[in-house]
Amino acid sequence: NAGVTQTPKFRVLKTGQSMTLLCAQDMNHEYMYWYRQDPGMGLRLIHYSVGEGTTAKGEVPDGYNVSRLKKQNFLLGLESAAPSQTSVYFCASTLKRTLLSYNEQFFGPGTRLTVL
């Protein structure tokens, strides 16, 4: 049981280049999330998905796109990278339960992205 994994661990891009970050989870979780963490800050939500084929915007969605074609995978895309997107990106997942119940989020190890 690997939990939440992220690919790649590190990446350096030039301004204007594109890339896709992959998040995979093997816990059969319905909900998945992408966050970014900037120096001295907590994590901020970029996009999230409540199920296969559905995505929604979070707090800081501009410049990113996402797709959830399979339940276990959640992809984050940067179409034209900018230096402001230099950050550490974390993926998380949680199991959907009843409305008032337990929904602890579990996080991947992070992807450190630098845009020059």
Next chain:
Amino acid sequence: GIQVEQSPPDLILQEGANSTLRCNFSDSVNNLQWFHQNPWGQLINLFYIPSGTKQNGRLSATTVATERYSLLYISSSQTTDSGVYFCAVGPYSGAGSYQLTFGKGTKLSVIP
């Protein structure tokens, strides 16, 4: 949106000392988690505690939901406790209840 404030922002402890970290939040929540981010950047789940008290070894946490705060207690601190401690909360409303808003963290340094 919901606001999360953590205090203190920085804390330096001698090994063996005890500490209390605080998290205040501005609205009702049905999800509150404490995380430890180690020096390698990994986020480690400490507690899922939207209300009540839990203990895990030298760590314990208490959330008083009606007063909108949570406390994380670290006893007999060790150098391996160093890192940043984050509080994250989820609001009490439909699909939004599954999103977490993070505080800015408390950076803890434990010195030998």
